[in-house]
Amino acid sequence: MKEFRDIELKWQKKWEKDKVFEAEENRKKEKCYIVEFFPYPSSYGLHMGHAINYSIGDVFARYKRLKGFSVLYPMGYDAFGLPAENAAIKEGVHPRKYTEKSIQNFLYQQKRLGLSYDWNRLIKTCDVKYYKWNQWLFLKFFEKGLAYRTKAPANWCDSCGTVLANEQVEDGECWRCRSKVEIKQLEQWFLRITKYADELLSDLKKLDGWPHRIKLMQENWIGRSQGTEIDFKLKGSNEKLKVFTTRPDTLWGVTFMVLAPENPLVTELVKGTMYEKKTKDFIDKVVLEEKFERTAEDKEKEGLFIGKYAINPVNRDDVPIYIANFVLLEYGTGAVMAVPAHDQRDFEFAKKYKLPIKIVIKPENHDLDPEKMMKAYIEPGIIVNSDKKFNGKKNLEASTEISKYLEEKKLGRKMVQYKLRDWLISRQRYWGTPIPIIYCEKCGAVPAEIPVLLPEDVKFSGKGNPLARNEKFVNARCSKCSGKARRETDTMDSFIDSSWYFLRYCDNKNDKKIFDSKKVDYWVPLDYYIGGAEHAVMHLLYCRFFTKALRDLGLLKIDEPVINLFNQGMINKGGEKMSKSRGNIVDPMSIVDNYGADTLRTYLLFLSAPDKDKEWDDEAIDGVYRFLRKIYSFKERVKVKSSIKDKLLESKLNRTIKEVALDIEEFKFNLAISRLMQLTNFIYNNKENVSLKVFETSFGKILIMLSCFAPHLAEELWKGEGYVCLAEWPDVDESKIDESLEKEEEQTEKIIEDINHVVKLIKKDVKKCFVYTLPKEEKIYKDNIETISMKTNLEIKIFSVNDKNKYDPEKKAAKAKAGKPAIYLE
């Protein structure tokens, strides 16, 4: 509808001109900081998921403003990243141009949705004013030993031409392009996130406002396990082989050992022996070809004896050393002691390679026979065949004693292990923040002067990192000795950008400091952070890590960045996720063109609770459109015939104000909208029977509530001072809420329904209707006689059942019950 379009554009312009949504640190007000995951600006523009995401945040921001909060609600763009660079290679556009264009498109579309961002706080991560502070932070981390460089096996995505962090590998595939990831040995920069592993885990308990499942996913990802590290001596050598186990109680049951094939010790051990060739072949096969299939649980276990033995420190047994595909270098010490009797993996391996199975724990009631066992016995039991100190004890209790015993004998120590690895942040790509390091022939890796500008003049060939071929960029002077030096050409993972952007919003124009702590302290932590669940173990873990690291640098006073995390549901169409490849996407902007932004926003929130998945329905949107048009129709006031519905309207209005506020606080926007619909329908149906004064004050209050969902329409119809979006949320007048009056209305509706029902049944021409009520209900129906008459199109006469003079030729009055009067028609 063109009218809606004009209205929306008009108000969008006015809001912008009057800087209506600019935030300020008003210390007299309570603050509320609301952020949505900032988008990667793709050239396709907003998709429906964005539209939902921002609609949720906008409703809440608008609501909090109406409630008198000082609200910061900013937007930014996660503008570095691969798609822009790939487009550059494919289409020959410079990534900066491509990105700027996409940003302009996003910005235009977001404004067209009427989102109430403080655009003055805009952030673009590809802007040197932003990424300079990435570099600053990196150098701080470097100084504190939180950033370090090392040669390590890295996840390599050949199609992206770069390495990936563990979090960015999903099922052995690149999270972005879905191609197979391989392992390469490379010298790379890491951030020591593992330093915070324990705190990241234990602080999850503080996050009451986070969805349970996100916390669980992080907990699993961090993967803390407590155990014991035990030293095995190599036979015929003084060298030690360390293993990590959570089951020291099974130590006497060790019958072999297994090393991860890529464990550097392995090549050393077989050097010069007859096993060297076989071992090398095995390693090549397992490590290079099968890195990721290898971690599947149903993968057949494969191993190889490497000709060496270790000595069990507690019983001096010789145990053969194997390498096998089921042991991972990254976890623990990359070596395990194998106890086939009590570990399923070891059991399967032992069966396959005919290794002995020795029972050291048995159930209380019966004995185990290693020959007949079909699987490992992993339940609790009694220790047997071990040291006499422990035999006969319950294994769970003995476990700690054994660990202590090992510690005393200096054979082992208690230890905590994590699955969490350090964060690999080097990317062999152009479109990112340059890592501000210079390699000097004399001084080694030294900090570069920042900002290290990303050179604009580069050539994209599609192979390798264009920065590395840019002589002007690469050649540098050492910042310490001015000697000949070479610049680091890797750029940072763009997840660095998103790990702290919410802090920069608070002071986005500061060119002296990363941010002014006073400003940040006022706004952070985020009161509400809204976005999809796909970032559970990437962004949401990294930003927690950065918060803690920045706190330890003295820049922040908080431990956790986000109080309440809200995950919106996914939008489906035809039972499937909306996606380009399925061809079932609906472009939000096409809906805006046809129905307007107000309709789209309201519809998206009305579909279902914001945290639930949604099913897009092309037709159902008409319902919301009708609702908004109905509201718009009140622009022209009809003739007032009476004021008999004033009290009822005020009652409903006040109840609605109360309920809608509660619904919004609980993010039940779908319910809030349905209540506004009900109230609107009531007014619409009774518009001639409400006095002008009551109508206008009520309608004004409705518009304030409506302004959260359909802000343009609300502004257009608002007759109060200033902007409706800067008004005050209406107070609830409890005294106006009249339960019995509303009940009367229900009863009236009911009798109308009954009369109409009967009229239809008897299929006769009816003109008059006689209603017989219980004496105490007589008044209710008499008060509403006009409504009943009007809606049944009959002449109505109401009698109390005890009225002796009533007209009742067929003695129907006897059927009257409480709330259900009897009827006679003629």
Place this chain on the structure above:
RNA sequence: GCGGGAGUGCCGGAGUCUGGAAAACGGAUACGGUCGAGGUCCGUAUGGCUUAGUGCCUACGCAGGUUCAAAUCCUGUCUCCCGCACCA
């Protein structure tokens, strides 16, 4: 395998925390009305039976249990979605 979430009319979804006449709100379809036609708008119907009536039966994935009373609480089970997965 482990963990999390969900199953309610023709459809999307309320209701579940806190047990008390299930189906708010919206959509679709059909019929009727309004209208010059279309759209709009209004009304009625959409599990079964029955009717000068407001009644009865059946129903909240399935099966049990607790209770005067269960969509709601408990136990078991099936299906679907999501996450993790040889972590020693």
